[in-house]
Amino acid sequence: MNTDFHLLPADAAASASRLDSFALCLLLLTGTVALVLLALMIGFSIRYRAGSNADRTHVPKQGLSVEIAWTVIPLLLFLGIYAWGAIDYVKLYQAPANAMPVFVVAKQWMWEAEHRNGRREIGQLHLPLGRPVRMVMTSQDVIHSFFVPDFRVKQDVVPGRYTSIVFTPSRTGEYRLYCAEYCGTEHAMMLGRIVVMQPAAFAQWLEAGPRQPGMAARGFELYRRYGCSGCHDPGSSVHAPDLTGLLGRRVHLADGRELTADEPYIRDSILVPAKDVVAGYAPIMPSFAGQVGEEDILAIIEYIRESAHDQRTERR
């Protein structure tokens, strides 16, 4: 890891240099404003110091046109900056279809990551170069925050919900992962190492080393064990919605709403089934709150995600 100080962190994600140009433009703009104000204050201070013989006739007390000018011009500038920042922000949360999900559970005081094939790591995270990555994150205890300065990304990791952030590593190497939300005694020690590898090397790494069965396989096992299949399988006697290929599908709800089924939706449906009942079904599912852990829910979600691929394979 590089220990020399650099004013700018490395731009190791595709969005980083875009953000740096924005920051630079804003710095030039605000710097100009600050310098002009400073020059005016110093200039007036010298010219109109007590005892100088500067012209002080026609002292203006107010000036409507000046006031309007210095209200409207900043307003327009601010709207421009706002739009620029907002557009870049929206891009940070838009996941491309080929984004590779990585699941993270944060706890006092460590980062646990799990890849889709079941390979797990603690305190470090291996990622392939050039592939959009979508972090799906939750916390087991308090609020943490996933912060990689070299990628210019940060996202709070909140207990009780999934948050996500998307980025594309654009440079191989090792980068620091920090916890940015104060989380207790060893907050400053909750560090991680992100290793960006060439895709081939990453694929090799992913297959090497000890791992559990793939997340989806584990999810299928849990799907059976918790009894989900009893109601949700196509042939079951209880009438429950089919979950095959659910992720990303639009879902119509009993109360007329409509939403896209994403990870938080499935998690809520397991823990608070009465919250979003699918149209045409009775709200008879019991809650699994307190019975199923975050890591198990993530595995079940992964099984449901994979079921779409299975279906496609079958059709072929």
Next chain:
Amino acid sequence: MTSAQNDASIVDEGTAPHERREPSYLAGGYRLIDWLTTRDHKRIAVLYAISITFFFFLGGVAAALIRLELATPQGDLVSDDTYNKLFTAHGIIMVWLFLIPSIPAVLGNFLMPLMIGARDLAFPRLNLASWYLYMAGGAIVLWALLAGGVDTGWTFYTPFSSMFSNSHVVAALSGVLVLGFSSILTGLNFIVSVHTLRARGLSWFRLPLFVWANYATSLILVLATPVLAMTLVLVAIERLFQVGIFDPALGGDPLLFQHLFWFYSHPAVYIMVLPAMGVASEIIPCFARRPVFGYRFMAYAILAIAVIGFLVWGHHMFVSGQSMYAGMVFSLLSFLVAIPSAIKVFNWTATLYKGSIRFSAPMLYALGFVGLFTIGGLTGLFLASLALDVHLSDTYFVVAHFHYIMVGGSVMAYLGGIHFWWPKVTGRMYSDTWGKIAALVIFAGFNLTFFPQYLLGYAGMPRRYHSYPGEFQLLHVLSSAGAVILAVGYLMPLGYLAWSLRYGARATPNPWRATGLEWQTDSPPPEHNFAIAPVVVREPYAYTPEGP
């Protein structure tokens, strides 16, 4: 104060001042009990000044230890736990025991009645009660800190504070709750006083901007503080009785706390900075010998900041997991609230134009305030920009930004106000030379302390870390060195102002040739402020470059 003084008869307007000269408010009643039972707003202001100064230096000691710890990357001076308790103590003390009450409770208490030509605030007993609440709240907080400390940070984020911290959270919450009631009472008192006790002829648009600023601040105090009180009670309930409010393990919502907390704590930033703007608006016209430029725009800007300030709390939560659309709305509103602040800076600068400027100590503090507030405000634009905030939030960039606003802004203005009204409050002059030296030392020390933190933040240094990777050390060392200079700067006024109390020259009623009502009475003012109830016949800030 005796009952005879309390029900003194209304001043007879027909009598000439020299025939009925009353003794100063400092004369008579020297005993401690006379001070502790006073209902005179000026004495209460002095009580506040002493207690607030104590807490300022206490919070400063915590800050000094923090900077000392951060001089090396290893975190070898104090343990991680102690460090967490130190920055929590620093935050709680500085925010609730110093910044929020400083200008309103000390300068506002002393000056609001004088500036509106009143004999006292509308509710003198309530005023004393709010000082006692302040002391009680301060004592509870102090107890929590001494009994073992609190490690949640001043923001008390749940579920850490409600379910996971093993420190004295409930005691600290109770202290802050009591302090909140103190500020509500002060705010209420100011609002009623401005509405009912203005002198004859003192219309709304003849009010000094300091009064406008404290009036707007009081509206925020009265409207927002109850939300804080409620939030703190909810945290205590969850912590004590495990009722699921904020902890998802109990069925609560952790983001609910942040919404409630920032609904108070963002407007609280304006509680800290609006009165500072009021102080600058008094000092700059006086020493530039010019009416403040665009008086009405300045007053409207104060009100606009107070109103829009209520609508921007979500910009503390851009990466919290709230919806992307909420982030976009809060970002837009945050840019809007920056506009009235910009207007004020432009108007202060324009006030210097064609003036006859004297650089006495209060003026240096006021100009320092404008400069530091400008830098703090402009860097706020980086944080209001959504995509940049994703990178910068919870880093030292934020730490630098809010210290520029709160310390560079509020504390500079508070010191400027202390120097400006010192002759009025104490009846003594201080050494202007020492005042100027201190102002420059503080300005230099401040910039050296906090400017490197902007760079640290952009480079990725997270806040609230007691140890850090080695590459950040250089900037931390610069910052710590600045803190040493800053500490010296803050100790200097303590010395020369104390010296002036005994040896300073006697102050005339109006040493700065200022035009505010408070300068139309003796220094120090008599117990009932004015020998004759004043009548206002002109606009505020009737300064001319030639001088009166």
